Amino acid sequence: MREITSDVLIIGSEAAGGTSAIEAASAGCSVLLVTKGTHGRSGATEMAVYSCNAALGLADQRDSPDVHFRDVVVGGEFLSDQRLVEMFVTNAPERVLELERYGLRWDRKDGRIEQGFIPGCTYPRSVHIGRITGLRMARAIRAEVLKHEQIRVIDDTFVTDLLLSTRGEVVGAIGVELEHGGLVVFRSRATILATGGGGYIYQRYIGSSESTGDGYAAAYRAGAELVDMEFVQFFLAAAYPPSLEGTEGPITPYYWSSPKLYNSLGERFMRRYAPKEMERATRDILSRAIATEIKRGRGTPHEGVWFDISYLPPNITEAQVQEVFGGSWTWSGIPMLEYDLDPREKALEICTGALYFVGGIRIDEKCRTNVPGLLAAGEAAGGILGANRIGGDALSLCLVTGAVAGQQAAQLALSQDSAAAPDALWLEGRSRQILAPFASREGESPISKRRRLQTTMWECAGVLRDAAGLRRGLAEIEELRSSPVVLASATRRYNKEWIEALALENMAVVAEMVCKAALARAETRGCHSREDFPLMDNANWLKNIVIGKSGPGMVLSTVPPVTTRMRPEATQ
Amino acid sequence: MMASNQEVTVRIRRFDPEAMLEPVFASYRLPYEPGLNVLRILSLIYEEQDHTLAFKHSCRIGFCSACRVHVNGKPLLACRRIVQPGEELVIEPARGGQIVRDLVIEVEP
Numbered sequence: 001m002r003e004i005t006s007d008v009l010i011i012g013s014e015a016a017g018g019t020s021a022i023e024a025a026s027a028g029c030s031v032l033l034v035t036k037g038t039h040g041r042s043g044a045t046e047m048a049v050y051s052c053n054a055a056l057g058l059a060d061q062r063d064s065p066d067v068h069f070r071d072v073v074v075g076g077e078f079l080s081d082q083r084l085v086e087m088f089v090t091n092a093p094e095r096v097l098e099l100e101r102y103g104l105r106w107d108r109k110d111g112r113i114e115q116g117f118i119p120g121c122t123y124p125r126s127v128h129i130g131r132i133t134g135l136r137m138a139r140a141i142r143a144e145v146l147k148h149e150q151i152r153v154i155d156d157t158f159v160t161d162l163l164l165s166t167r168g169e170v171v172g173a174i175g176v177e178l179e180h181g182g183l184v185v186f187r188s189r190a191t192i193l194a195t196g197g198g199g200y201i202y203q204r205y206i207g208s209s210e211s212t213g214d215g216y217a218a219a220y221r222a223g224a225e226l227v228d229m230e231f232v233q234f235f236l237a238a239a240y241p242p243s244l245e246g247t248e249g250p251i252t253p254y255y256w257s258s259p260k261l262y263n264s265l266g267e268r269f270m271r272r273y274a275p276k277e278m279e280r281a282t283r284d285i286l287s288r289a290i291a292t293e294i295k296r297g298r299g300t301p302h303e304g305v306w307f308d309i310s311y312l313p314p315n316i317t318e319a320q321v322q323e324v325f326g327g328s329w330t331w332s333g334i335p336m337l338e339y340d341l342d343p344r345e346k347a348l349e350i351c352t353g354a355l356y357f358v359g360g361i362r363i364d365e366k367c368r369t370n371v372p373g374l375l376a377a378g379e380a381a382g383g384i385l386g387a388n389r390i391g392g393d394a395l396s397l398c399l400v401t402g403a404v405a406g407q408q409a410a411q412l413a414l415s416q417d418s419a420a421a422p423d424a425l426w427l428e429g430r431s432r433q434i435l436a437p438f439a440s441r442e443g444e445s446p447i448s449k450r451r452r453l454q455t456t457m458w459e460c461a462g463v464l465r466d467a468a469g470l471r472r473g474l475a476e477i478e479e480l481r482s483s484p485v486v487l488a489s490a491t492r493r494y495n496k497e498w499i500e501a502l503a504l505e506n507m508a509v510v511a512e513m514v515c516k517a518a519l520a521r522a523e524t525r526g527c528h529s530r531e532d533f534p535l536m537d538n539a540n541w542l543k544n545i546v547i548g549k550s551g552p553g554m555v556l557s558t559v560p561p562v563t564t565r566m567r568p569e570a571t572q
Numbered sequence: 573m574m575a576s577n578q579e580v581t582v583r584i585r586r587f588d589p590e591a592m593l594e595p596v597f598a599s600y601r602l603p604y605e606p607g608l609n610v611l612r613i614l615s616l617i618y619e620e621q622d623h624t625l626a627f628k629h630s631c632r633i634g635f636c637s638a639c640r641v642h643v644n645g646k647p648l649l650a651c652r653r654i655v656q657p658g659e660e661l662v663i664e665p666a667r668g669g670q671i672v673r674d675l676v677i678e679v680e681p
Contacts (some may be wrong), residue, residue, distance in 0.1 A: 037630055037636075037638070038630075038636070038638065038679055041630070041635075041636040041637060041638065042630045042631075042636055042638065043630070046631065046635050046636060047631050047633065047635065132635075135635055155679050156679060179672045179676075179678065180672070208630045208631055208632075208636075209629070209630070210630060240607075241605065241606045241607025241608075242605060242607065242612065243607045243608060243609045243611070243612040244607060246632075247632060247633055249633060330634075332633060333631070333632075333633025333634040333635055333651075334633060335652070335654075338654050339607050339654065340606070340607070445623055447618070447619050447623060451619070487623075488622075488623035488624050489623070489624040491588050491590065491591060491624075491673065492590075493588055493589070493590060493626070493672055493673040494626045494628075494672050494673045494674075494676045495626070496618065496623075496625070496626055496627075497623050497624075
């Protein structure tokens with residue numbers, strides 16, 4: 001088996017992973033930057049539309065990291081680890097400005113970096129580049145990575161597991177080189193997981209199909225703790241046509257115009273959920289409202305609700321499209337008129353889709369996990385944002401945690417003489433397991449298993465949850481995991497079914513975590529909604545759920561949130 | 573043979589350098605649906621008709637270029653090529669790289 005050694009190994013190459021690589025290389029380390037996609041052209045970063053939050057105080061002098069801190073903690077319903085929030089809000093301004101050294105240029109107004117407003121922020125603090133902020137960020141980070149000779153980029157390589165020494169330290173990883181199906185071992189003195197989220201476990205997902213939660217699963221198997229896994233943020237996406245299901249382009253007027261939402265009865269239903277904010281309510285309230293309307297049988301033909309800006313005179317919409325997209329009717333990649341989606345004439349069918357995993361691998365303020373040698377950054381890391389995420393915090397959090405993890409990994413790597421050897425017996429066994437689907441003679445296609453998992457998660461652990469549904473979900477996940485798969489082709493060259501089978505192992509573990517944590521949390525808070533426990537319960541649930549592995553089993557425990565500066569206001 | 577108006581016919585160039593001496597064209601038919609694009613066609617074929625098909629995709633919205641292919645001789649992104657009822661498509665891998673398998677080519681470093 002091929003073996004590649006470096007000081008630092010980073011799995012996941014985009015906003016968080018790419019930033020880690022730059023920092024670790026700048027500190028003098030050799031770096032391996034591994035992605036199962038293509039560096040700079042895959043994952044969720046390049047799809048981010050608009051906001052990246054940092055308290056620069058340029059749009060409003062009253063903004064500061066202190067205010068940003070408060071917004072994050074309040075927005076997260078007081079479940080944030082406040083040490084991590086301090087780390088985030090303090091470093092965000094500097095990291096956002098650092099990107100301009102990589103060649104990116106934030107939108108400016110009157111010579112100053114422009115900061116837009118997103119609900120949940122006390123003052124406008126979202127920097128942006130048109131409606132392609134993520135795209136520009138991904139390209140800029142890649143350009144900077146390529147300037148560092150000590151960073152070796154490895155594309156098309158699916159890391160299936162972390163490698164542990166016999167002492168339980170992470171000493172590298174094992175992966176599959178997807179082009180020809182060979183196995184490769186990476187050995188390192190410090191490893192960072194920057195693998196993004198797990199949205200693809202849901203039937204309706206916003207983002208890329210690469211978000212299969214690989215990092216969560218690998219960390220879990222290596223003995224790391226995860227936190228806040230019940231908090232999955234859903235947001236608006238197209239429901240129709242099928243080619244566009246889950247894409248955000250059609251709903252971008254949400255950011256510039258005043259869309260009205262209607263159910264199948266023609267009722268402007270937000271009146272019943274947020275009478276004051278209406279369609280400007282925060283994402284969790286909107287998602288709950290939409291999911292409820294659909295569930296109660298008031299949804300559109302393709303299980304959505306109506307999204308309408310046709311009430312505006314066409315010239316107003318055209319002027320806004322001119323301002324936002326330079327007159328182009330291609331909105332965030334979607335050529336609207338070519339799809340017969342003319343928002344001047346008709347309402348669009350929209351739905352909610354899984355957007356962001358607010359929880360993740362548990363880290364300290366140096367992005368270290370509880371497993372020696374292992375760090376986490378970006379969406380893969382958890383504990384910072386508590387029960388909910390304000391729009392715009394994801395991108396800047398990637399930059400901050402990416403930088404911190406890169407710096408810490410470098411320190412760790414340079415303080416050691418060499419990486420300990422991986423457990424050879426385990427490695428041999430796991431290699432055989434990775435290739436096992438080829439030996440299977442009967443079973444179900446991984447494709448249909450994956451679709452079943454996605455449907456199960458959508459029905460049982462989506463926006464609206466209840467105990468019976470979550471238990472049913474867990475039973476279906478268990479059945480899915482124990483039944484065999486079979487592949488239609490024996491080729492090792494880019495065998496999509498085999499890749500699905502490997503990803504499915506991870507998706508099932510993540511699905512189990514989400515369901516178990518959601519079942520345990522008997523209340524509604526942030527983006528976690530229990531129909532059987534519709535109120536927030538600070539008396540019993542002002543705590544985080546931590547997930548770990550004990551023997552073969554998943555164990556849940558609770559801990560009080562780490563508070564440094566803010567206690568929950570007296571509410572409820 | 574002409575497809576009916578509510579169908580789309582697709583021929584895809586299949587090739588596995590390790591298992592085949594030369595490429596072959598495989599034919600598929602699928603019902604037209606509103607908003608059909610080539611990426612959706614490839615996904616439907618892979619999921620419902622032929623699990624052995626190899627192709628790449630990531631963002632679905634024309635940003636990443638993972639889904640670049642040749643359709644009827646033209647290079648384009650599968651996710652951006654909208655398809656009309658009754659169309660006959662010939663789908664081949666993009667040029668400019670060694671074929672890994674079917675529509676997947678080697679990524680230039």
